[in-house]
Amino acid sequence: MSAIGANLRGKFIVFDGTEGSGKSTQARLLRDAILKEGTVEVALVRDPGTTRLGERIRQIVLDPENAEMAMRCEMLLYMAARAQMMAETIAPALQSGNLVICDRFVSSTLAYQLGGDGLTADEIRRVAQVATRGIAPDLTLLLDLPAQQSLARVGREKDRIEQRPMEYHEQVRKNYLAQAAADPAHFRVIDAMREPEAIHADALKALTEIAR
Ligand code: TMP
Numbered sequence: 001m002s003a004i005g006a007n008l009r010g011k012f013i014v015f016d017g018t019e020g021s022g023k024s025t026q027a028r029l030l031r032d033a034i035l036k037e038g039t040v041e042v043a044l045v046r047d048p049g050t051t052r053l054g055e056r057i058r059q060i061v062l063d064p065e066n067a068e069m070a071m072r073c074e075m076l077l078y079m080a081a082r083a084q085m086m087a088e089t090i091a092p093a094l095q096s097g098n099l100v101i102c103d104r105f106v107s108s109t110l111a112y113q114l115g116g117d118g119l120t121a122d123e124i125r126r127v128a129q130v131a132t133r134g135i136a137p138d139l140t141l142l143l144d145l146p147a148q149q150s151l152a153r154v155g156r157e158k159d160r161i162e163q164r165p166m167e168y169h170e171q172v173r174k175n176y177l178a179q180a181a182a183d184p185a186h187f188r189v190i191d192a193m194r195e196p197e198a199i200h201a202d203a204l205k206a207l208t209e210i211a212r
Contacts, residue, residue, distance in 0.1 A: 005039030007211035009097040012090070012135070014105040017143035018173055019162055020153025021192040022199060026143065027103045029200045034099060043093035046103040048081035051088045057081040062159040071116035075124065078109050083131040091135060106132065107140050111175040112161065139210050141203050142180050143192035147173050
């Protein structure tokens with residue numbers, strides 16, 4: 001691989017997809033590959049989470065005991081965690097010229113919360129604009145796999161969202177693919193049914209394109 005890191009300064013990359021799609025593994029593999037070049041600093045973050053407050057919000061949204069949570073509350077909690085991560089971590093890192101690699105982002109809300117209690121994409125985008133100050137990823141790498149495989153890969157006890165029925169998760173996958181189809185300049189769909197090395201190679205190739 002020729003060095004691409006220098007051209008990724010100040011870029012914002014997101015890995016997204018359903019549970020068990022390997023986002024976190026791929027985010028780490030990418031970070032390690034770029035760091036090895038030594039040309040750019042990398043901030044690796046996860047959404048929801050990363051900040052002290054974000055991790056606390058994460059516990060609240062994922063806790064199966066919070067069964068009464070209304071969909072609009074759920075959506076706003078994800079956005080609140082994101083707003084804190086943007087202010088505390090992502091915006092300063094981008095401003096310093098670092099490469100930001102984020103595990104999930106607004107595209108997750110547009111996949112998981114879309115249609116819940118009638119939430120529209122426009123409503124979610126308007127809240128996202130407030131939460132993120134309009135800072136959007138340069139590229140989202142969508143790791144795609146069927147819902148059945150996706151849930152089968154969850155090795156631990158299922159959280160509040162993972163416990164939802166299969167039809168919900170099938171719809172989430174469709175919502176992701178629809179976002180990618182509507183905005184091909186900012187999304188790459190990567191087949192996540194393959195070995196991590198093959199997925200990593202595709203991710204690097206996609207980054208080479210935007211690093212030009
Ligand atoms: P994780 O699988 O990346 O740890 O994410 C935690 C869960 O939160 C996962 O089930 C997907 C869900 N989620 C949403 O429902 N909406 C969102 O906006 C985000 C970021 C995650």
